[in-house]
Amino acid sequence: MGYSASPIKRPRRTKAQIEELRAALYAIAEGAQPCSARHIYYLGIGRLWDKDTGRSRRNYSVVVRELGYMREHGLMPWDWITDGTRTVRLDDQYDSVEDALAHTAQSFRRNLWASQRRRVEVWCESDSAAGVLLPITTAWGVGLYSCRGQSSKTYVREAVDDYLRQPKPLTTCFVGDWDPSGRSVPRSVIERMERYGNGRLDLDFQQIAVTAADVRSGQFTTHYVNTADVNFKRYEQECRAEGLDPMSAVEVEALDPGLLRGRLSDAIEALIDDVASWNTLARAEQAERELLDTLHTRVSEALRRESEGPPAP
Secondary structure, three states: OOOOOOOOOOOOOOHHHHHHHHHHHHHHHHHHOOEOHHHHHHHHEOOOEOOOOOOOOHHHHHHHHHHHHHHHOOOOOHHHEOOOOOOOOOOOOOOOHHHHHHHHHHHOOOOHHHHOOOEEEEEEOOHHHHHHHHHHHHHHOOEEEEOOOOOOHHHHHHHHHHHHHOOOOEEEEEEOOEOHHHHHHHHHHHHHHHHHHOOOOOEEEEEEEOOHHHHHHOOOOOEEOOOOOOOHHHHHHHHHHHOOOOOEEEOHHHOOHHHHHHHHHHHHHHOOOOHHHHHHHHHHHHHHHHHHHHHHHHHHHHHHHHHHOOOOO
16 A cells, blocks of 8 residues: 655634734835845744745745735835846937936936046845845945856956946955855956956955855854855865855845945945045035026926917917
């Protein structure tokens, strides 16, 4: 007689439990936004759900499902949860000259970094991290590159070509996981940048997160390492040198989004070496934005008078 395993039936959450879960998700998202669903999952580990193990994604799937439900039903603002995977390639288009002026007045930015000795950019390992960091890179006017894992040779080469057209020393702030694949990304990016730059690129590379100190602190959720990863041997050597357990890893999503944004903002601000010139250009930017607003208002008034025609005799 043959036997087969019986399916495991987990009790369904009651309506009250679902409402309680949604309230908790709302509170986490409100405090961390903008952030990814994966960040919310990590922030709830240990107090709202256990960490998924093995190949299971059960708890993470619940988070994704409930966040989707809450946004679709107006229980949470859509822009609290980021999705950096959707990019649109389309030239700017406007309904009218008036519309173009309004957009220009709103989006006008001076390149404040033109007054500084160094050029600054931010690279991150994933689109998930990019969505969290975008408010900071936008505020400081620096470029944000999402590697999406290991950057392609073309991606890095095009970046280097762009740098060399503006011959300034470059500081790259990097955000990525502390695991075999995550640690291989900055090594590869640095090696390719230096090789493609052919000695002409003055590169300063700063690891913002996840750092060895983050892992050493024991404050963040860890996961087991995939020893079959082709990058494991290099990772093991790096961990041994730092006095860390090579069988443990930390994903960037385990760090609170507010912590990541604050750390990155501090790092970028510290790279401003000529504060007086920065402030002068910032004041000029504000005056020019006000000028564009005035121009938009006057053009709008002129177009309105033209559409109304000459006054009746």
